[in-house]
Amino acid sequence: MQVNEASWRELLRGKYQGHIGFNAPMRDFTVLGIGGPADIFMTPDDPLSLRNLLALLKEKKVPSMALGKGSNILVRDGGIEGVVISMNAFGRIEVLKESDDHAELFVEAGVPLQRLVNFCRERGYSGIEGLAGIPGTVGGALFGNAGSYGSEIKDVVASVAIMDADGRLDRYKAEGLGFRYRGSDILPTDIILSANLRFLKDEKDRVSERTERFMKEKIQSQPISERSAGCVFKNPEGQSAGRLIDEAGLKGMRAGAIEVSRVHANFFVNNGGGTASDYLDLMGRVAAIIEKKSGLTLQPEIRVLGRP
Ligand SMILES: Cc1cc2nc3c(=O)[nH]c(=O)nc-3n(C[C@H](O)[C@H](O)[C@H](O)COP(=O)(O)OP(=O)(O)OC[C@H]3O[C@@H](n4cnc5c(N)ncnc54)[C@H](O)[C@@H]3O)c2cc1C
Structure with missing residues (x-):
């Protein structure tokens, strides 16, 4: 794709807030540290900027994809055609409801999954202790239904807010999203903005103990400080x-x-x-x-x- 930086900025003037980069090496945005350049790399600050960006992409027929922390992708050496949309500026966690035995959170897609795991651990919210140590964002975890030690992110999802390639924003109940082993029906052209997540409440010490135990197991059994993209292959039925x-x-x-x-x-x-x-x-x-x-x-x- 031929990118004229000046005209791209001009097309978005007054309609978009956030970072715009050109010819951005994807090795800088993936945990593996591999990948040729994305033609354009954008980090919208807010949903309106995202919607205006998607409208422009549709009009100009430019392909795009969402990116979290790049911990589950291998980008080929030729780089990425079109626009990579980083959701890292969407970083809010809010408590929506809390009772004696339940809590419901609003969590934006760019929140690092480990920030959420720690948030839950500090408050005694139970349900994602098994996800301790999985890198990446909540958006990436939802897209691929991240899981470990018998837990999956889907276990706590009530609903997910998704903007489609036409800029339409809708909230979908978990049951309609086709969550399965390391996958979902969320389309590669969809952008996850946020999710409402439901947790059971437990003693803080117990949630903390379980989170630490899973974290220790992960450190012992996986090369988590090295450059990888997590498991390369899915487990075949009944096998590892x-x-x-x-x-x-x-x-x-x-x-x-x-x-x-x-x-x-x-x-x-x-x-x-x-x-x-x-x-x-x-x-x-x-x-x-x-x-x-x-x-x-x-x-x-x-x-x-x-x-x-
Ligand atoms: C050391 C290590 C250990 C790991 N352990 C595990 C494990 O135990 N279990 C496990 O399931 N995974 C594991 N992974 C893989 C990875 O961390 C998870 O899949 C993680 O959820 C990916 O999140 P991300 O933000 O990095 O997504 P990315 O790698 O950035 O993106 C992955 C996919 O999600 C899409 N995506 C990302 N954000 C959005 C969004 N906002 N809207 C729409 N689509 C989006 C991207 O387009 C892409 O197709 C591990 C990885 C590493 C490096």
């Missing part, structure tokens, strides 16, 4: 992708700077300077070996985006 890769002896297998983690075989880590093509090469080789050994076809859990 990590165990299959480990049992095939593939820990430490490499393509360039990308390596099958020695801590958890379903994480591929970037040891520095890795490329998307190396990452995809390693994914393909690992999946082919597992298919040959077990007959199972591994499906990606990470989302692969962008121009080849």
Whole structure:
């Protein structure tokens, strides 16, 4: 896409508040630290700016996608066509209702999931202790129904506010959003603005103890301080992708700077300077070996985006 910075700014003058960047390297916006440039990178400050931006994108037929913290995506080396919309400026948490046994929160999409986990832990709101240690935002967690240790974000969702590509804002009940294992019916062109989440109340110490226990387990079993995108493959029915890769002896297998983690075989880590093509090469080789050994076809859990 040919981007004329001056005319793009001019088209949005008076209609948009927030950051606008051009030719933005996606390696700076992903946990993996990989990815070519997005043509345009925008961080709207408010829903009206977002709506006006979407109207312009529709009129100019420019593709777009929402971004949280980039902890579940692999951006190809050719970068991203069109506009990446970061929701990081949407960062409010509000208590809507609280009774002796329940609490309901309004949480915006850009809130880091761990800020929410800590907010709940400090107040004794129970339901997402198992999500302790999962990086990313609430928006990203809702899009992919993030989960761990038997909990999923869907367990606490009452409703989600979504703006579609036409700029229409609607609130959807959880039951209508098709939440499933690491997925939902939310469209790649939809933008999640916020969610109303419902929690059970419990003793603060008990919520805190469970949150810490899950966090410790995560630190021990996953390479959380290294550059990765979380689990590469979904678990096949009744199986663990990590165990299959480990049992095939593939820990430490490499393509360039990308390596099958020695801590958890379903994480591929970037040891520095890795490329998307190396990452995809390693994914393909690992999946082919597992298919040959077990007959199972591994499906990606990470989302692969962008121009080849
Ligand atoms: C070390 C590590 C451990 C992890 N452990 C787990 C785990 O235990 N369980 C688990 O489920 N995941 C895990 N992950 C993966 C990842 O953290 C989660 O999937 C997380 O919820 C992604 O959030 P994000 O904000 O980073 O989303 P991004 O990676 O930015 O985006 C992911 C997808 O969500 C979409 N999206 C993001 N925000 C919005 C929005 N506001 N509106 C519409 N669409 C949006 C994007 O377009 C993209 O398709 C792990 C990742 C790492 C690096």
